[in-house]
Amino acid sequence: MTITVNPPVAATAPAYGEQDLLRRSASSVPAPGRQLEAVSKLIDVSKCIGCKACQSACLEWNNLKEEIGVNTGTYQNPHDLTPNTWTLMKFTEWVNPQTDNLEWLIRKDGCMHCADPGCLKACPSPGAIVQYTNGIVDFDREKCIGCGYCVKGCPFNIPRISNVTHKAYKCSLCSDRVAVGQGPACAKACPTKAIVFGTKEQMKAHADKRIADLKSRGFDKAGLYDPPGVGGTHVMYVLHHADQPSLYAGLPDNPRISPIVEAWKGVTKYAGFAVIGLAAAFGFVHHLVAGPNKVTEHDEEEAARLTEGRSP
Amino acid sequence: MSDAIRPAPETPEPRVTVRRYSALTRINHWTLAGSFVLLTLSGMALFHPSLFWLSTFFGGGPTLRWLHPVFGCVLIVAWLFMFLRFAWANLPERTDWVWMTKVRDVLSGREENLPEVGKYNAGQKLVFWSFALLVPALFLTGLVIWDQYFYDWTTIPQKRVAVLAHALLAIGMITVWIVHAYAAIWVQGTIQAMTRGYVTGGWAWRHHRKWLRDLVSGRKRTPPATPAE
Ligand code: HEM
Ligand code: SF4
Numbered sequence: 001m002t003i004t005v006n007p008p009v010a011a012t013a014p015a016y017g018e019q020d021l022l023r024r025s026a027s028s029v030p031a032p033g034r035q036l037e038a039v040s041k042l043i044d045v046s047k048c049i050g051c052k053a054c055q056s057a058c059l060e061w062n063n064l065k066e067e068i069g070v071n072t073g074t075y076q077n078p079h080d081l082t083p084n085t086w087t088l089m090k091f092t093e094w095v096n097p098q099t100d101n102l103e104w105l106i107r108k109d110g111c112m113h114c115a116d117p118g119c120l121k122a123c124p125s126p127g128a129i130v131q132y133t134n135g136i137v138d139f140d141r142e143k144c145i146g147c148g149y150c151v152k153g154c155p156f157n158i159p160r161i162s163n164v165t166h167k168a169y170k171c172s173l174c175s176d177r178v179a180v181g182q183g184p185a186c187a188k189a190c191p192t193k194a195i196v197f198g199t200k201e202q203m204k205a206h207a208d209k210r211i212a213d214l215k216s217r218g219f220d221k222a223g224l225y226d227p228p229g230v231g232g233t234h235v236m237y238v239l240h241h242a243d244q245p246s247l248y249a250g251l252p253d254n255p256r257i258s259p260i261v262e263a264w265k266g267v268t269k270y271a272g273f274a275v276i277g278l279a280a281a282f283g284f285v286h287h288l289v290a291g292p293n294k295v296t297e298h299d300e301e302e303a304a305r306l307t308e309g310r311s312p
Numbered sequence: 313m314s315d316a317i318r319p320a321p322e323t324p325e326p327r328v329t330v331r332r333y334s335a336l337t338r339i340n341h342w343t344l345a346g347s348f349v350l351l352t353l354s355g356m357a358l359f360h361p362s363l364f365w366l367s368t369f370f371g372g373g374p375t376l377r378w379l380h381p382v383f384g385c386v387l388i389v390a391w392l393f394m395f396l397r398f399a400w401a402n403l404p405e406r407t408d409w410v411w412m413t414k415v416r417d418v419l420s421g422r423e424e425n426l427p428e429v430g431k432y433n434a435g436q437k438l439v440f441w442s443f444a445l446l447v448p449a450l451f452l453t454g455l456v457i458w459d460q461y462f463y464d465w466t467t468i469p470q471k472r473v474a475v476l477a478h479a480l481l482a483i484g485m486i487t488v489w490i491v492h493a494y495a496a497i498w499v500q501g502t503i504q505a506m507t508r509g510y511v512t513g514g515w516a517w518r519h520h521r522k523w524l525r526d527l528v529s530g531r532k533r534t535p536p537a538t539p540a541e
Contacts (some may be wrong), residue, residue: 026361124358147358148459152472161459166374195357258469264476266330269360272483279487283494286419293421293499295514300327303513307328307528308319 007182014179015130025123025130036134040200041110041173041184042147044210044238045248046219047194048087050075050106057189061174083162086110086171087186090249105247107237108195111158111171113137115231118257119170121151121265128168135200135234136173144168153265155230155255173234186307203236210238229256314527317513328513330527332505337397341506344390347383348489354380357483383457384451391447398440401431408434428522435495442488446481453478 016036021029037101060065064084075091090258093104117137120129127144129150139150139159146166149158159170174184182188196206207224213230214222223242224230237251247253316331333341354376357366372375407427411418411434417425418435432440456466456474466474496502501515516524 023316026364077529124361124364126361126364129500143379145367145371146456146460147377148463148471149358151459152457152468152475153320157468161463163460166378166460236461260469260472264472264479266361268483272359272479276486276490277485279490283498286494287498290420290498292497294500295512297514299514300512301514301520302415303517303524304327306517306524307513 001106007180012180014176015181016111016134020132020134021130022119022133023117024127025120025129026078027126032133034133035095038200038205039134039136039173039178039198039234041113041195041197041235042203042207042238043235044196044207045105046210046222046238046240047186047192048089048106048108048213049192050091050104052089053089053189053191054108054186054195055089057185058278059084059101059169061177061185062086062172081109081158082256083160083167083169084163088167090265092247092249094247095244105248107251109158109249111137111235112156112230113125113171113191113234114155114255114257115233116257117213117263118155118230119150119159120151120153121257122261124149132175134178136175136178137234138172138175139168141165141167141169142191153257153261155252155257164180171235194203195203200234207236207238214240225251227252229254314530316527329510330513330516331510333509338506338509340390340393340397344387344394347387347390348485350383351380351387351480352381352486352489359479359482374498378460381454381460384454387447388451395444399444402437402440404437405430408437410434418481423518426492428525429520430522430526431520435518439488439495443492445483446485446488450478450481450485453481458501512514 005126005244019034020032020034022032023029034123058064064086065080066082067086069079071077072079076086076089078088081088087108090107090109092105092107094105095101096103113135114137115135117131120131120137123129124147125143125145128140128145129137130140131137144167146161146168148161148168150168151157152162161168174182176185184195187195187197198201198206201205204226208237211224219240221243222238222240225237225239225242225245235243237248239245239248241247244253246253317328318331354370355364356363357373357376358364358380364373367373367376370379402422408427410427414426417423426535453474455462457471457478459471489536496506499519501511505511513524516527
């Protein structure tokens with residue numbers, strides 16, 4: 001679980017790297033020699049007090065600066081994820097029809113690190129997005145071309161393209177910290193331990209305890225958000241209303257890669273090459289069979305006769 | 313008789329050449345063709361990972377991503393002029409249907425079995441109208457996914473549809489282009505119409521006899537194809 005002790009001062013070699021890639025955008029990778037243990041972040045919305053320590057820690061660790069925004073009457077600031085805000089507290093006011101209570105639902109939004117990553121599958125640039133065998137989906141800005149295909153591929157509306165650098169940005173699950181045995185900055189900063197980090201198995205077990213506790217307090221629909229439509233995620237939520245994820249600032253109920261994106265990245269490629277190839281093959285075969293369509297001497301004579309004596 | 317027809321200087325025989333495209337039209341055509349080729353090469357680099365290496369010819373991925381829609385703007389302007397110049401000459405005629413039903417004769421080059429053709433045959437008209445529709449469709453879908461300047465204009469679900477449509481339209485456009493380019497190679501003597509601007513009398517007699525007759529008689533069955541002529 002989240003490592004709270006301070007890291008050693010001496011440089012630590014990263015525990016994983018290129019050799020641990022499960023997927024690499026627009027390229028194939030050799031089967032990894034080993035399987036890292038799957039990691040996960042668990043966000044318990046019922047314990048979150050909306051203090052935004054995680055949001056600040058994220059800016060701090062990743063050396064990001066957000067512009068000073070405007071207040072539109074909610075605590076949400078900025079109003080949406082940006083190239084600099086990789087995680088954002090989203091606030092929803094909801095009147096529970098069963099209890100007539102006003103509930104203040106606070107959800108930490110950010111990359112879910114899908115096991116089936118739509119961004120990676122949409123990306124046309126080799127190696128701009130990678131997925132490690134521990135489940136982390138990471139962007140490599142050196143290789144990003146700024147096309148915005150990842151934005152179209154993502155079922156959670158997470159990646160943002162900077163208008164300054166023209167590169168894509170999102171939460172890295174602090175892959176640089178995880179590689180040296182640390183938990184993500186947000187988890188470390190959270191004062192209520194609403195954010196915890198560890199192996200996916202540990203996190204599921206921890207969630208089970210939290211869900212049992214919530215159910216004992218009358219939240220009988222409490223549950224874990226680990227959506228199967230994207231193969232499960234390496235950022236999971238404990239929700240008190242797990243039957244209605246969309247209550248939480250539009251968290252998708254059944255996220256999956258859009259069928260349009262799948263058609264674009266799948267059948268279109270094969271069909272495209274087939275159609276273009278067939279057209280070229282037709283031309284080739286036709287030329288072999290029919291030969292060039294040549295103007296004959298007779299044609300030239302006919303033309304000359306038609307115009308005879310009438311040329312200027 | 314139209315002054316487009318004149319004796320061919322380089323042959324001793326009494327031969328004629330026929331002017332087909334003015335210099336302006338040819339510049340227009342090759343601007344269109346050049347931007348199309350650049351669009352195809354840069355687009356295909358993004359279309360499939362196996363073609364990403366094409367990006368090296370465009371200064372790398374980020375520059376290619378920026379350049380492609382800029383070429384697109386050149387294409388749409390060239391297309392607009394081309395469309396205004398040629399739409400008239402490509403209006404369908406009754407004989408086009410006859411021409412199209414005789415595919416076998418067309419493909420085997422037995423033009424004696426086909427109706428006499430004006431400036432454009434039905435196949436050329438089909439290519440023209442395909443391009444006439446495909447280019448603006450590619451331009452519009454391209455705008456929707458041109459995130460650098462127009463990200464806020466559309467929603468992500470709309471962009472998904474647009475990027476799929478853009479890829480499909482590009483495939484259609486490349487396929488029509490293969491037909492267009494192959495036809496120009498197969499029917500010998502055609503390419504010089506767009507490079508040097510004129511064809512031989514025999515070419516006009518064989519492939520576009522009605523056009524030649526109209527030029528000879530000075531009759532204008534179709535409005536002038538190019539305002540510049
Ligand atoms: C007419 C104006 C056009 C505009 C404004 C335009 C714009 C775009 C844009 C914005 C993209 C996304 C990548 C990027 O940001 O550079 C794109 C992709 C692409 N374009 Fe175009 N384009 C145009 C015409 C064409 C033409 C004529 C072709 C080829 C026949 C073409 C083929 C492609 C292909 C193959 C892709 C990649 C699609 C994929 O990833 O599956 N485009 N275009
Ligand atoms: S913007 Fe960058 S990361 Fe996103 S799809 Fe394009 S190249 Fe890949």
